[in-house]
Amino acid sequence: MGIQGGKVRVKVPGSTANLGPGFDTLGMALDLYTWIEMSTAAQTSIHLLGSGMEGIPTDKSNLIYKVAQMVFDKAGVTHPELEISMYSDIPLTRGLGSSAAAIVGALACANALIGSPLSDDTLFQMSTALEHHPDNVGASLFGGLVVAFWDGERAEYIRVEPNEQLEVLVAIPHFQLSTEKARHVLPREQSLTNAVFNVGHSSVLVAALCTGRLDMIPRAMKDALHQPYRAPLVPGLAHILAEATNHGALGVALSGAGPTMLTLVDRSSSRKAELEQFLQGTLQAEGIEATLMWLNPASHGVQVLTHFDEGCTLFENIKGDVRT
Numbered sequence: 001m002g003i004q005g006g007k008v009r010v011k012v013p014g015s016t017a018n019l020g021p022g023f024d025t026l027g028m029a030l031d032l033y034t035w036i037e038m039s040t041a042a043q044t045s046i047h048l049l050g051s052g053m054e055g056i057p058t059d060k061s062n063l064i065y066k067v068a069q070m071v072f073d074k075a076g077v078t079h080p081e082l083e084i085s086m087y088s089d090i091p092l093t094r095g096l097g098s099s100a101a102a103i104v105g106a107l108a109c110a111n112a113l114i115g116s117p118l119s120d121d122t123l124f125q126m127s128t129a130l131e132h133h134p135d136n137v138g139a140s141l142f143g144g145l146v147v148a149f150w151d152g153e154r155a156e157y158i159r160v161e162p163n164e165q166l167e168v169l170v171a172i173p174h175f176q177l178s179t180e181k182a183r184h185v186l187p188r189e190q191s192l193t194n195a196v197f198n199v200g201h202s203s204v205l206v207a208a209l210c211t212g213r214l215d216m217i218p219r220a221m222k223d224a225l226h227q228p229y230r231a232p233l234v235p236g237l238a239h240i241l242a243e244a245t246n247h248g249a250l251g252v253a254l255s256g257a258g259p260t261m262l263t264l265v266d267r268s269s270s271r272k273a274e275l276e277q278f279l280q281g282t283l284q285a286e287g288i289e290a291t292l293m294w295l296n297p298a299s300h301g302v303q304v305l306t307h308f309d310e311g312c313t314l315f316e317n318i319k320g321d322v323r324t
């Protein structure tokens with residue numbers, strides 16, 4: 001198979017993984033996006049647009065370049081040199097799924113560049129094998145709420161449309177916490193009590209989200225497997241987990257591996273300002289600067305953009321759509 005010409009652009013949502021008790025299994029796409037553009041070129045070049053990409057390599061060790069090569073390998077296509085541009089509104093290393101979005105975006109973009117020989121399921125299996133967390137990549141790939149597992153060989157998922165009443169308020173601390181570091185603090189073994197606690201809470205949370213029982217979220221969205229161990233890494237987290245539902249949140253969790261904290265809020269709640277003050281006040285008391293952001297669940301997963309002006313740069317094309 002050969003490479004087709006032209007530029008390909010994709011838009012891929014970030015995500016929150018774990019969603020309380022759903023450790024490594026329950027993710028939701030959020031309306032924060034990464035855009036990636038790819039075309040073949042005489043020589044490989046990688047352009048990082050916007051701010052916040054400090055430290056991302058622009059040579060062939062770049063994650064997006066490397067993932068694209070895996071697509072060409074899988075499809076049996078000779079590796080072309082690539083021109084890649086990317087822009088992201090998803091803050092890096094904060095628990096909002098930037099790496100999953102980069103992986104899913106790179107897979108979708110490279111696949112589209114060669115005429116889409118790989119199925120969505122193949123992209124899901126490849127992205128899970130790379131990221132190891134099917135909830136993050138599943139949400140970026142399929143959008144909505146993704147309930148998933150990975151047995152080390154195959155990942156399976158069911159996508160659920162998020163309830164329209166759900167809105168999300170995140171508190172994003174101004175420090176980075178890599179997933180790798182936040183996984184190292186977790187015990188290798190857990191008690192049966194903790195396992196039963198999470199299975200029960202996660203099962204009821206998924207049932208509540210599927211049936212619109214928003215009243216059940218405050219009691220179901222609790223975790224014993226990872227949040228207690230990660231709390232020392234995020235000053236203020238323990239208090240926020242314990243008290244946010246008393247200040248207008250339906251549910252509260254560490255987003256992914258943190259440090260971002262996520263609250264689910266009823267869209268028609270009259271207590272949004274109270275919740276903002278509680279989150280900001282708690283973090284300030286701990287000396288932590290943070291940005292609060294209202295987000296929505298994103299229904300669409302990664303999209304290959306078909307209508308754009310090839311004469312404009314990626315940033316010129318998307319600037320009406322980005323957050324900054």
Ligand SMILES: Nc1ncnc2c1ncn2[C@@H]1O[C@H](COP(=O)(O)OP(=O)(O)O)[C@@H](O)[C@H]1O
Pocket residue numbers: 034056062063064086088091092093094095096097098099100102177178179180256257
């Ligand atoms: N657009 C991107 N291009 C290349 N690498 C990226 C991109 N986005 C994220 N990454 C890589 O993923 C890392 C962050 O992954 P991780 O620690 O899992 O945090 P999170 O996924 O929660 O933001 C970054 O430090 C960077 O190495």
Ligand SMILES: N[C@@H](CCOP(=O)(O)O)C(=O)O
Pocket residue numbers: 015017018023024025094095096097098099133136179182183226255256257258
């Ligand atoms: N289940 C993973 C989730 C990591 O998500 P990220 O957005 O922080 O990369 C974990 O909790 O380790």
